Amino acid sequence: MKQNQVIQEIEAEQLKKDIPAFNVGDTLCVHQRIVEGGKERIQMFTGTVIARTGSGLSETISLYRFSYGAGIERIFLIHNPRVTKMEVVRTGKVRKSKLYYLRGTSGKASKVKEHIAPLRGEAASAGDATETTPAT
Numbered sequence: 001m002k003q004n005q006v007i008q009e010i011e012a013e014q015l016k017k018d019i020p021a022f023n024v025g026d027t028l029c030v031h032q033r034i035v036e037g038g039k040e041r042i043q044m045f046t047g048t049v050i051a052r053t054g055s056g057l058s059e060t061i062s063l064y065r066f067s068y069g070a071g072i073e074r075i076f077l078i079h080n081p082r083v084t085k086m087e088v089v090r091t092g093k094v095r096k097s098k099l100y101y102l103r104g105t106s107g108k109a110s111k112v113k114e115h116i117a118p119l120r121g122e123a124a125s126a127g128d129a130t131e132t133t134p135a136t
Contacts, residue, residue, distance in 0.1 A: 011057045016079050024049050024099060025092025025112045028063060030076055031085040042084060045074055048092065048112055050099040064099075066106040073103065091115040 022028060029046040047063030050073070054060050059078045064071065076083060093115035102110050 014057060014079060018085075019078060020086055020088050022049065022086075022088050023091075023094075024052055024097055025094035025115075027089040027092065027112075028061070029087040029089050030063065030083060031087075032076070033082045033084055045076075046089060047072070047074070048099070048102065048110075050102055052097075064102055064110075066110055071103060071106070091117075 026049050027046065028049055029044055031042050031044050034041055034043050045063060045065075047065035049061055050064045051062040052059070053062075057077075057079050060075050061078060062073060062075050064073045066072070078086075091114065092112035094112055099112070102112075
């Protein structure tokens with residue numbers, strides 16, 4: 001076995017399986033475990049995904065949010081064991097793969113349009129219900 005294959009097998013064991021599908025422009029809530037002294041707590045960071053880079057274990061996301069008069073940008077490793085949960089708060093409709101232009105903005109200038117699409121399961125079940133109803 002080659003060394004590259006061994007590394008890929010070890011990395012495959014450590015990849016998380018419960019990562020939601022998200023893209024750049026989406027608003028994510030990342031729950032991260034923080035240890036302070038002997039105490040441990042969960043801290044949430046909610047922000048807009050402005051970049052998604054890397055692959056495998058080294059895949060990272062950059063989240064940006066403007067709060068208390070200052071822009072805050074944090075970079076998270078997706079497969080980090082300290083990241084306990086990731087939730088998609090809303091999906092964004094963007095045409096770029098990197099949203100670095102949001103860094104210096106606040107208020108309406110830092111907004112991303114929301115992508116609203118019907119869910120496939122609900123649309124299919126609603127269509128089936130109307131077709132199977134007999135007409136009298």
